[in-house]
Amino acid sequence: MQKIKVALVGVGNCASAFVQGLRYYSSFEGEEDCIGLRNLFLGGFHPRDIQIVAAFDIDNRKVGRDLAEAIFAPPNNTLKLADVPQTNVTVHKGPLLDGVGEYTKNIIQVSSLPEVNVAAVLKESGTEIVLNLLPSGAVKASQWYAEQALSAGCAFVNATPAFIASDAAWAKRFEEAELPLVGDDLIDQVGATTLHKTLLKLLSMHGVRITETYQLDVGGGTESLDTLERTRNVKRTVKTKSVEAALPYKADVVAGSMDYVDFLQNRRDSYFWIKGLYFCKVPMQIDLRLSTVDAPNAGSALFDVIRAVKIALNRKLKGVILQISAYAFKHPPQLMPIETAEKMFADFIRGNA
Numbered sequence: 261m262q263k264i265k266v267a268l269v270g271v272g273n274c275a276s277a278f279v280q281g282l283r284y285y286s287s288f289e290g291e292e293d294c295i296g297l298r299n300l301f302l303g304g305f306h307p308r309d310i311q312i313v314a315a316f317d318i319d320n321r322k323v324g325r326d327l328a329e330a331i332f333a334p335p336n337n338t339l340k341l342a343d344v345p346q347t348n349v350t351v352h353k354g355p356l357l358d359g360v361g362e363y364t365k366n367i368i369q370v371s372s373l374p375e376v377n378v379a380a381v382l383k384e385s386g387t388e389i390v391l392n393l394l395p396s397g398a399v400k401a402s403q404w405y406a407e408q409a410l411s412a413g414c415a416f417v418n419a420t421p422a423f424i425a426s427d428a429a430w431a432k433r434f435e436e437a438e439l440p441l442v443g444d445d446l447i448d449q450v451g452a453t454t455l456h457k458t459l460l461k462l463l464s465m466h467g468v469r470i471t472e473t474y475q476l477d478v479g480g481g482t483e484s485l486d487t488l489e490r491t492r493n494v495k496r497t498v499k500t501k502s503v504e505a506a507l508p509y510k511a512d513v514v515a516g517s518m519d520y521v522d523f524l525q526n527r528r529d530s531y532f533w534i535k536g537l538y539f540c541k542v543p544m545q546i547d548l549r550l551s552t553v554d555a556p557n558a559g560s561a562l563f564d565v566i567r568a569v570k571i572a573l574n575r576k577l578k579g580v581i582l583q584i585s586a587y588a589f590k591h592p593p594q595l596m597p598i599e600t601a602e603k604m605f606a607d608f609i610r611g612n613a
C-alpha cells in the first residue's frame with residue numbers, strides 16, 4: 261500500500277494525540293478489536309499507511325527536537341496514549357505571525373532559531389497533505405501555511421476554525437492549482453454540538469416544545485485559553501446558529517460559549533441545559549455534563565480525513581472536496597443534515613460520487 265505523506269503544522273495537543281494514535285492503532289488488523297476508531301480501513305488504507313514526513317512549530321521546547329519528543333513537551337498536556345519511538349522527523353521553526361495571542365504569550369516560549377523555508381521543506385520531504393493544527397486564533401498563520409501548500413503542490417486540511425475551505429477565494433485558488441482543500445473546523449468524535457442537536461431533534465420530534473437551552477464548555481488546554489481571547493464570540497455565533505437549526509420553531513438558544521480552567525489540563529466539561537413542555541404543558545428539564553479529553557476527540561476524524569484526501573489526490577480531484585468537508589467539519593462551504601453528509605462521504609469512498 262502507498263504511504264500517505266503528511267506534514268503537521270502546529271505540534272500541540274491535537275498533533276500529539278494524532279501521532280500517538282498512529283502508533284496505537286498500527287498493529288490492529290480486525291475492525292471488531294479496534295475500539296475507538298470509526299474506520300480501521302478506509303478506501304483500503306490502514307492508519308499505519310499515514311506517515312508524518314515534516315512538522316512545524318514555534319515553541320523552543322518543540323523546535324529542533326524529534327517529533328516523538330516534541331509531542332510530549334509542555335505546554336502540551338493531553339493524555340499519554342502510546343510510546344512513540346524516534347520518528348527521525350525534526351520539528352522545524354515556521355514564522356510566528358499571529359500564532360500567539362495575549363492570553364497564551366506567557367505559556368508559549370517562542371524559539372529564537374531561524375525560520376526554515378517551509379515550501380522547500382514540504383517539497384524535499386515529499387509531503388502530499390498539509391494538516392493545519394494551529395491555534396484557533398491564528399488566522400493569518402493558517403492562511404500563510406495554505407499559501408505554502410499551494411506553492412509546494414500539496415493538499416490542505418484545515419482543522420482550525422479559520423475560514424479557508426469555506427472561503428470562495430481560497431477554494432478557487434486550490435481549484436486552479438489542481439489541489440484538494442478540506443475544512444473548516446474539525447468535528448469531534450464525541451461532539452458536544454452534535455449531542456446537543458441530536459437531543460433537541462429527538463425531543464421536538466416527540467412533540468416536546470423546547471423553551472430554552474444552553475450548552476457551555478470549560479477546558480484547560482492552551483487552545484481553550486486562546487479561544488477565550490480570540491474566537492469565543494465567533495464560535496458562540498456559529499454553534500448557536502447550528503443548534504437553532506435543529507429546532508423547527510424559535511426557542512431561546514445559547515451554544516458554544518466557553519471558559520478556561522487551568523487545572524483541567526486537556527480535559528473538557530460540556531454542560532447541557534434543556535427546558536421544555538410536553539403533554540398538557542407539563543414541564544421537563546435535562547441537566548447533564550459530558551466529560552472528554554480534547555485532543556483524542558479529534559483522532560478518529562483526522563484519520564478518516566487524511567485517508568479520504570489521499571483518495572482525492574489519487575483521483576486527481578481539485579478545489580474543495582465537499583464530500584469530505586461536510587462529513588468531518590463544522591463549517592464546510594455548504595451545511596447539510598448529518599445523514600446526507602454521511603451518505604455523500606460513503607459514496608465518495610466507494611467511488612460512486
Ligand SMILES: NC(=O)c1ccc[n+]([C@@H]2O[C@H](COP(=O)([O-])OP(=O)(O)OC[C@H]3O[C@@H](n4cnc5c(N)ncnc54)[C@H](O)[C@@H]3O)[C@@H](O)[C@H]2O)c1
Binds near residue numbers: 272275317420421
Ligand atoms: N478535539 C480537538 O482537539 C479539536 C477539534 C476541532 C478542531 N481543533 C482545532 O485544532 C487546532 C489545534 O488544537 P490544539 O488543541 O492542538 O492546540 P494547541 O494550542 O495545543 O496547539 C497549537 C500548536 O501550534 C503551535 N503554533 C502556534 N503558532 C504557530 C506558528 N505560527 N507556526 C507553527 N506552529 C505554531 C503552538 O506552539 C502549539 O504547539 C485548533 O485550531 C483547534 O480549534 C481541535
